[in-house]
Amino acid sequence: MGRVGKMYGNISFYDDIKIKAEQLAPEKRWFFSWLCAVRALPFLNVKRYFKCWKKSEIKQHLQSIFYVCDSSNPHVLSEASFIAYNNYVSTKTDAIAAADAAYAAAAYAADAAAYAYDAYADAAYAANTYAYATAAYAYAAYASAYSAARAAYAAYENNSQKHYPENFFQKFIDIISDDIEMIRTDNYNSFNNDTSIYGTLFDNFKNDLYAIGCGYWADVYDDLFINSFKQDDNAIKALNDRLKIPDAVRNEGATAVASYMQNLERQGSTSVMRETRIIVLGSAGAGKTTLTRRLNDDDSFPAPGDSTHGVDTQSVLNLNGIKSRVWDFGGQVIYHSSHRCFLTENCIYILVVNARTEENRDITRINYWLDTIRVYSDNKAKVFMVINEADDRRQNEEDYNSFKNGEFGNLIYDIFSFNIGNDIESVNNFKSALANYIEATGHQVFGINDSGAMKEIKALFDQNKQIVNSDKIKNILLDSNIEESDHDRVTKLFNTLGVALSYDFMGDYVLDPCWISRGVYMVIDYLQKNKTTFINYNDLDIVFANERSAYPTDSYEHIFNLMDYYNIGFRNPGGIRGLIIPCAASQLKPPGININPEPDNIITRVERDDLLEFPADFFYKFICNNQSDIKRNGELWSMWQTGMVLGGSNASALVELKENRRIEITIWGEKKVEYQKNLEALINDLLIQYNFTSQAEERNRGGKITRFIILMVEAASKGAAKGFAEMIGKNFM
């Protein structure tokens, strides 16, 4: 589509804006982009009730857009970020961006039919997610204006002009042209705030936000218009608070943010807490424990062969005055399967790669770890990658640096190469980089009462009181001036944040996440050592023999409950009470398991379209999900690390994980087609839990039907930088 439209003299509106934007100082260009984005917001609701998006995703879409608008708000932009921004984007592209934003905001195009609406809404969402992932970076402003505007534009494209009052677009363009002129002449006091030009669109936007629990946001944007885009101290304070709310809350979407903000306001004053959790991952022997010790100014080496079992959470760092607890994981494959349940919270990750060992040099392994972090953190994490040059075996740095530009580019904060064991100076530089990052990002704002309660609960955990019952919790919350009617909200918040775990089945209790994680890993370690998949209550006496006070008998139920809840294992259906834990199953198919597929079987294959490995626990969870159908012969369960045999009613299946990246299901028997459908539904449910999307495609192969389910990782997981480059490179109009 050409850039046609109203002509200004002999140039188009678009070119006119571009030329004017080029002449503006960067911060003014930025302001202009932000203003365009805000003016474009009501377009998001051209289809009432935000029906342009999938219902289940509306809150996420809105949150992405509101968040990038907030991050680009002129009141949060510092001198430093302008400089960074300026270095990053040339004046030219910057001006084009501003013009694009303006142009799209005005939704001014003669040629309306060219683009399918949904595709654009998705693009806008992806664009926002890129910006979201990298909001700390200076170009968020541009991305926000641009992508909000794109969404708006898309919304317009898909709808006839009948939604708009007469001459709407002409008026809108005039307003935007006035905006840029006023910004040029430093006249920030009289921006046009006439919402009547939107016709019903503006009020519908507000009303529909209210209808979905986002009244808070309706008020924020209404106030901006009412005050002609001037923001008073209260508005600026709220803006700054919004940017500091815990990521775990933000990830829940616009409604969660709205109610979080309302709670802050209700509690009067706020408190900023600055704690983080550092997760150290990497293969066994990479140097994780050594690095954890060095960060703690401990210059000892772990004894060779003395690898970490489970997870060690003892180490607490003080980084520029901010407390960070370090979770040092054992690298054994068996543990990977249960990382997920403890890592969903927003954490900082250190990935240690050892340049010495073959396995660590293997690019696939590094991809595996990065993908694991991406999946488990919902693509929101930042990874500090450390290449351990133990024995001074330097790798070609290029090899590793390529990861920065690759698929995981936006995940990687930076790559450091040094000898962890002996290069104290580099360790200290690394520690400073970590501290600076945490200082810049690690603050979370809480209502004063909530933060009081949180501190008390953490203090209890620190005193080794790791199982806290309902009476105790109630007292803590009441002491912190949190009314009883509000207790559920607060316990739920603490659970979301990973501060204190609580689940419906636990009823009364909240638990220390460090404590329960350590317990779970000790169980897995025990099973691995004893080469068994079954553990009962008596076995736990042995597991915790040296930790009686930390893990008394009455704590066992919590550990089993949690493992069951997260599908790390499942309850033994008969006989002795206990858990069956698939990740402790034997590596290979045990002898004695018989498989007799019939010739007319059907095969379903599941693989990712990026052909990466499945996250480590994916297959184990699939085993758990099929627990009732797993064939067994007395105590012998037909399952192993990479396979299982199922027997449903009138159908059987052999399920195998191949090369960690392909699940092959061979199904035979009278009702094989129905059984196939059941299994596919189960896999699909699981895929959704991991934020994979799937699309099915059938093919015929040699008489047998081979069904491919081709999986895709959400567009959101593409690199931010790449997304940005695409946005610049691709003129969408």
Ligand SMILES: Nc1nc2c(ncn2[C@@H]2O[C@H](COP(=O)(O)OP(=O)(O)O)[C@@H](O)[C@H]2O)c(=O)[nH]1
């Ligand atoms: N010589 C030398 N040995 C190291 C270095 N880093 C780790 N090691 C040794 O390598 C082994 C594995 O290290 P460790 O930190 O336990 O690895 P983890 O499994 O990732 O926690 C231990 O025996 C360490 O003493 C290093 O920089 N130089």
Ligand SMILES: [Mg+2]
């Ligand atoms: Mg270790």
